[in-house]
Every structure is written in structure tokens, then in C-alpha cells.
Amino acid sequence: MHELGIATSILECVQAEAQRHPDGRITKVGVKIGELSGVDRDALRFGFEVLVKDTEWEALELDLEYVPRMQRCSKCCYEFRMNDFDPRCPLCGEFCTQCIGGGELDIAYMEVDG
Amino acid sequence: MKRIAIEEKVLNENQLLAEQLRKRYRQHGILCLNLISAPGSGKTALLEQTLERMDRGTRVAVLTGDLQTENDAKRLAKFGFPVKQITTGGTCHLDAKMIGKHLEDWKVEDLDLLIVENVGNLVCPSSYDLGEDAKIVLLSTTEGEDKPLKYPSVFFKSELLLLTKIDLLPYVPFEAELARENARRVHPGMEIIDVSSITGEGLDHWMNWLSRRLGKARAKLESVGT
Numbered sequence: 001m002h003e004l005g006i007a008t009s010i011l012e013c014v015q016a017e018a019q020r021h022p023d024g025r026i027t028k029v030g031v032k033i034g035e036l037s038g039v040d041r042d043a044l045r046f047g048f049e050v051l052v053k054d055t056e057w058e059a060l061e062l063d064l065e066y067v068p069r070m071q072r073c074s075k076c077c078y079e080f081r082m083n084d085f086d087p088r089c090p091l092c093g094e095f096c097t098q099c100i101g102g103g104e105l106d107i108a109y110m111e112v113d114g
Numbered sequence: 115m116k117r118i119a120i121e122e123k124v125l126n127e128n129q130l131l132a133e134q135l136r137k138r139y140r141q142h143g144i145l146c147l148n149l150i151s152a153p154g155s156g157k158t159a160l161l162e163q164t165l166e167r168m169d170r171g172t173r174v175a176v177l178t179g180d181l182q183t184e185n186d187a188k189r190l191a192k193f194g195f196p197v198k199q200i201t202t203g204g205t206c207h208l209d210a211k212m213i214g215k216h217l218e219d220w221k222v223e224d225l226d227l228l229i230v231e232n233v234g235n236l237v238c239p240s241s242y243d244l245g246e247d248a249k250i251v252l253l254s255t256t257e258g259e260d261k262p263l264k265y266p267s268v269f270f271k272s273e274l275l276l277l278t279k280i281d282l283l284p285y286v287p288f289e290a291e292l293a294r295e296n297a298r299r300v301h302p303g304m305e306i307i308d309v310s311s312i313t314g315e316g317l318d319h320w321m322n323w324l325s326r327r328l329g330k331a332r333a334k335l336e337s338v339g340t
Binding site: 002005006009010012013017024027031035036037038039085086087095096097099103105106107108109110111112113 | 115116117118119120121122123124125126127128205206207237238240241242263266267268270271296299300302
């Protein structure tokens with residue numbers, strides 16, 4: 001439900017970056033969406049399409065990269081993707097593991113033509 | 115074609131505003147809490163009981179968010195603490211800008227505790243930092259035990275889970291232990307307090323949690339001051 005607002009924030013970042021490239025054109029924006037970000041990718045894509053339709057940004061491509069929740073074992077330092085909310089280290093069985101990824105809601109990159 | 119690395123938060127603007135608010139709270143030793151739950155989990159009822167029990171020497175203010183109406187602000191204003199309603203129009207969450215705007219005519223530095231009651235929604239409020247010290251999530255016994263698994267983001271980001279309407283346990287098929295287990299699967303070690311705003315059960319425990327956190331916020335200020 002808040003994805004249209006997120007889409008607007010992404011477009012504002014693109015517009016701000018475009019100021020720095022007066023001779024170029026931004027053709028693509030890459031965004032990382034973490035499992036824990038609370039953002040639905042389909043709704044975001046839909047919101048973005050609605051937002052850029054019939055504007056100068058209509059051709060702007062949105063690349064959404066899903067980032068799963070990653071944990072690091074506090075005992076053996078193994079890093080693993082957390083499945084089914086099971087925090088246990090698959091290598092040594094330790095329960096105490098820390099979340100190290102999955103909260104992302106970040107602009108990763110933009111592509112500029114010209 | 116040239117690819118430029120950006121590495122910037124999408125909600126950068128909100129984040130910057132939230133950090134400004136956080137800095138301001140810390141400078142004055144203010145504890146700010148962000149209460150999040152689905153509509154009808156009992157945020158306002160809990161706040162009524164909280165304000166009722168609050169030591170009169172504690173300077174508390176409440177910002178309460180809803181899409182429409184001043185109903186919650188009216189309910190909470192009875193306790194003599196400053197309360198302001200934020201009506202979002204249609205927006206499903208509060209953001210840092212709304213908080214900043216509604217604090218404009220309050221002397222924030224004179225507060226000990228600022229409680230923000232977010233719009234009833236378990237999804238969107240979890241994405242927006244309001245500059246709070248802690249998010250608190252409420253889950254009531256009339257909901258499903260699997261809510262933490264269905265909406266992991268907010269349960270992961272919240273420091274405390276308040277299991278509300280605990281007085282209804284004999285009448286509803288809610289398995290409290292399963293709900294606690296689910297919450298701890300998403301957020302290992304999560305602190306959980308069972309409460310009832312009707313019978314008062316668990317409210318002492320909650321008030322103790324609050325006073326401990328108030329003490330911590332103040333202690334931080336003192337250590338900055340010296």
C-alpha cells in the first residue's frame with residue numbers, strides 16, 4: 001500500500017541524479033528490496049509504471065533485486081540464507097546467529113546513456 | 115552506457131529527517147516510542163491505561179495517527195497530557211516529516227517521553243523510521259498466532275511485543291505460547307509482555323519496562339552532559 005510512495009522516492013532519486021548528467025539520459029535504475037523491507041515488489045513495479053506513464057520517464061527501466069534474509073553464525077561465522085525463520089546455523093547448529101542482510105531498500109545503481 | 119553505483123537508501127529523505135529527530139530527542143534525554151499494530155489490537159486502549167497510571171511528574175506527550183477523525187486524540191486528551199492527532203488523509207503510515215511538523219508548536223525539550231501511536235497497519239509503518247528509540251508491536255488474542263510469520267518485518271524491527279487482550283484467552287482459540295514462539299522465530303530473544311487493558315493484568319510489568327527505558331534515556335543524557 002505504501003509502494004506508490006516508495007516509487008515516488010525512487011523517481012526523485014533518479015531526477016536528482018539526472019541533474020548531475022545534463023548531457024546524458026538515465027535509462028535504468030537498480031533497487032535492492034530486502035526480504036524484511038516490508039515492500040512488495042509487484043506492487044512497487046505497478047506503482048512505478050503508473051507514476052512514469054505519459055511522462056519523460058516512461059522508458060525508464062526499473063530493476064528490482066530481491067535480497068533474502070541472511071544470518072551470520074556467532075560461533076563459526078558461517079553466513080547463510082535463513083529459511084522458514086530457522087535461525088540455527090546449518091553448519092554447526094548454533095542458535096545464536098545475527099541478521100546481516102534482508103532489510104535493504106536501497107538504490108544500487110543507475111545506468112546513463114550518452 | 116555507463117553504470118553508476120549509488121548505494122543510497124530509497125527513503126533517504128525520511129531517514130535524514132528521522133536522524134535529526136533522534137538527535138534532538140537524545141540531546142534532551144527524551145524517550146520516543148513508536149507503537150505499531152493492526153487496526154483494533156488495542157493501541158489506544160493501552161495508551162489510556164498507560165497515561166492513567168503514569169506518574170504525574172513524567173512529562174509525556176502523545177502523537178496519534180489515523181487516516182481520519184480526531185477520536186483517538188479526544189480519548190487520550192482526558193488524562194491531562196498533551197495529545198495531538200495526525201490525520202494522514204489516506205496514507206497508511208506516519209513518516210518522519212509528519213512527526214517533525216506536528217512537533218513544531220510543542221516545547222519538545224521539556225518532554226521525558228514522546229509516544230507515537232502509528233496508523234493501524236502491520237506493513238507500511240515498519241518501513242519508516244520516525245526517529246524513535248524503539249518500535250513496539252502489539253498483537254491481540256483475537257488475531258492469528260501466525261501474524262509474526264505473516265508480517266515478519268515489523269516483528270523483526272520491534273524491540274518489544276505486547277500480547278494484548280490477554281483477558282480474552284479463555285474465550286478465544288488463541289494459543290499464546292505458539293504466538294510467542296512465532297514472534298521469537300522471526301526475532302530471536304524478543305521481549306514479550308502479556309497485557310490486558312480491561313483487567314489491568316500485566317500493566318505493572320509494562321509500566322516497569324517503560325520506567326526502565328525512561329531511566330536509560332535519561333542516563334544517556336547525563337553521560338553526554340558530563
